Amino acid sequence: MILSRARQSYDGVVLAVPVTVPYQRYSIETAHWWMGKALRALAEGAGVSHRDFDGFSVSSFTMGPDSAIALTQHFGLTPRHLDHVPMGGASGIVSIRRAARAVQACDADIVACVAADTNQVDTFRKTLANFSRFAQDASYPYGAGGPNASFALIARHYMDTFGATREDFGKLCVAQRDNALKNPHALMKKPLTLEQYLSARPIAEPFHLFDCVMPCAGAEAFLVMREETAASLGLPFVRLLSVIERHNAFPGDPVQVRGGWVIDRDELYGMADVKPDDMDFVQTYDDYAVISMMQFEDLGFCAKGEGPDFVRQHTFTIDGSFPHNTSGGQLSVGQAGAAGGHLGITEAMRQLLGVAGGTQVEGAKLGLVSGFGMINYDRGLASAAAILARA
C-alpha cells in the first residue's frame, strides 16, 4: 500500500489579468507573434515589465521547432520557473496547477501562462497528420477524419448507450451561439437556430457542421501569483479554490464514456468546500457538445447517463438556469489551437472580476472551469478542472 496524504490547499493563490488576443480565422503570422501580443498585454495589464515575469508556462501546437526554453530568448524573459504544457484542451488548467504550486512555494512570484497558436492555410491538416505516434499508426490512416471522426465514434456510442439525440447536442450549440453574440471576440457573429443546426451538412456522422469547432489563430493568457503580490501591484484578482488533473483514466474502457474527472471530483469539491449546485456558471471544454454532456455527468451535476435529461431540463444561456460557456465557447468563438483550453479560464476570470461585459452572469461568485485534451488515439486522455471564486 502506497502511503497517500491529503493534498495541500491552494490558499493564497490568485489569478489576475485575463488576456484574449482577438482571434482570426487564418493568420500569416507564426505562433510566436501571437505569444508576443499576449505577453505584452499581460505586462500592460499588470503594470510591470514582461522581464518581471519570473515564471513562464506556454502551450502551443505550432511553436515548432522551438521549445519553451527557446521562447525565453525570443521574448527576452529570464524566468526561474519555465514550463511547456502540451496537453491541448487541458493545458490551461494544468498550467494553473503547476504555477500555483510554484508561487505557493515561492519558487516564482508571477507566472505568465500563455497559450497561442497560429492557423495558416495548411496548419490544421499538418497538425492532424503528425499529431501523435498512435494517431499516425492507427487512426489518421483510417479516413483522415481527424478529431471529428474520432469523436464521432465516441458520440455515436454515447447516443446509442444513453439515449442522447442530435437535438440535445443542438440545444447546447444553439445556447452557446446565443452567448457568443454578446461576446465581441467571437468569430461567429450570426444567430444559429436548432433547425439550422439539424439541417447542416454532415461532417462525420453523427456530427454535422455546427457540431465542429472552427480552427483559427489566437491567444489566451493570464497571470498566477500569490495574493500578496496582486495586492502590492494593486491588481484585481480571483481566487483559486481547487484544481485537479488526471491523464489516461479508465484505460480498460473499450470506448470512452467518461473522463478522469470521475476519479478526482470529490477532492475538487472537497478542497474548495463547495458543492456542484453552488456554481454560478460552468465553462466546460466544448470541442464537441457530447463532451460537455460527459463533463456535466463526470463533474457531478448529474449521474452517468443522465446528461441528455440534464440538458433537456436546463437552459444554458447567460441568463439560463445553468449558465454554460458564457463566452460562446470554442464552438462559437473559435478554437485557437491550445488556447482553446485557456478560453474558459479567461472567461471565468472576467465573470468573477465582474468585467465580462455583455456576457456577465448576474452576481457570479463561484465558477467551475474544465479542460479536456489530446485524442492520442481513440479517446481524449487528459482531463482537468478548477474552481475559481470572486475575491
Add this chain to the structure above:
Amino acid sequence: MTEPLPKPNRKNPLVRTRQPLLPPASRSHKAHGLTLAAAAGRFMLQCCGECGQYTYPAREACPNCLSADLPFKDAPTGGVLLSETRIEVTGDPYFREHMPWRTGLVRLDCGPSAVVHLHGDCGGPGSQLSLSLQLDRVGQAVLFARPVSETPDMEDDPQWREMTADPKYRRVLITDGRSPVAVALAIALKKAGAAKVFVGVADRWKPFEEQKALEAIEGVEIVDLDLTSERSIQELAMDIGAKVEILINTADHVRPTHLFNAGAINTAREAMDHTAMGLMRLAQAFGPVMRSRGADGKTGAVAWVNVLSVHGLSNVPQFGVHSAAHAACLSLSQWLRSELRQGGVRVINAFTGPLDTEWFQTVPPPKVAPKVLADAIMDGLKRGLEDIYVGDVAKDIEARLFDNPKAVEREVGQ
C-alpha cells in the same frame, strides 16, 4: 448491400486522367510488424511474451506489465463493432476523392479496441465482424472489418477494392504464353471477371502445345512479345501499355548446369537475359504508364505480379543459375515496388516450388500444378497480398527461412 460494380464504359479520350493520390503513409518502426503480417495475408498483433496480453496500437512496452518482449503473434480475427461513423469531410487529398468513408471502433476478441475500415455490408454497433490486415494503396498495413459471412458482391465494396487488386473488369497481360502456367492463369482470370487477357508469345511461328488452348478462351488475345528484345517490349507497350491494369510476369528460363562447367557463364547470361533483364525491360516499358494510371477510374492499374522460384530466396545447387536469376528478380521487384507504390500499384511476388514440367523432370514430388499456382495468384490479387507462397515446397522453405536461414542453406538438396 454492396452495389455490384458496373461494367466500366470506354474511356472518354477527352477527359483528363486523374493523378494517383495516396493515403497517409507515416508509420512507426514497430507498426511494420503489421506490414509483415499483411503482406502474407496473416492477422498478427503484438502479444506480450510475459503476461500474454494482446496490445494495439504497436508499442515498445506492454501497458499491462511493461515487458519489452512484444512479438507479433497470430491473433483471433473476430471482433464486435462498438461504434461507427461515415466520414464526409477530410483535409487529406486521397480520402477526399473517396468520401464518404466508413470507419468503426471494434472490440477485438483478443482484447484491445481498434479503429478499422468498415466494409459497407457490416451491420451497426453490436455486430460480429471478421478482421483482416490489408495493405492500403500506399502499401501500409491497415485493419479492415468485414461481415462474418459472405454477402452478395461483397468484393465490389469500394473501400475493399482500394485494398485489393481484384481482376474484375480489368485487363491483364501475361508476359510469356509458353509458360506452363499461362493457360491456367488465363482461365482463372476470365473466371475472375477480367475484361481481357493479353498473352505475350515470342517467335510465334514456333508452334507450342498450349496455343490452341489459349486461343480457345474467349477474351484472350495473343500478342508478340519477346522479353529478350527491348524493341519488342517497347512496341507492345506502345500498342497496349495503357490498357494493362494487371501485369503477370511468367517469364522463366530453367537450364541446369554446374558452377564449374566451362559453359556455365553462358547459361547464366541467357537465364539472366530472359528473367532479370526481361523484368527490367518490362518495367521500363510498362512501369511508367501503369504507375500513371493508378487512379484511372474504378478499374485503373492495380497490380504487377512476378512468378518467382522460391529458390530465389535461398540457392539450390541443382538449379544454381535459376536460383541466382530469381534472386536478382526478387531484388528488382523490390525496386519496382517502391516505384509503382507512388501510383498506388502493388507488386506481388508469387514464390513457387518446382512446377510439374519437363525442366524439373529430375525433381521428386511434391510439385506444383499450374492450376494451383494460378488459383493462388487469383487469391492473392483478390485479397491484396504482397508475398504468396505456392505449394508445399515453397511453404516449407518460407517457414524454415523464418526460423533459421542458415539451416536452409546447409540442408538444401539433402
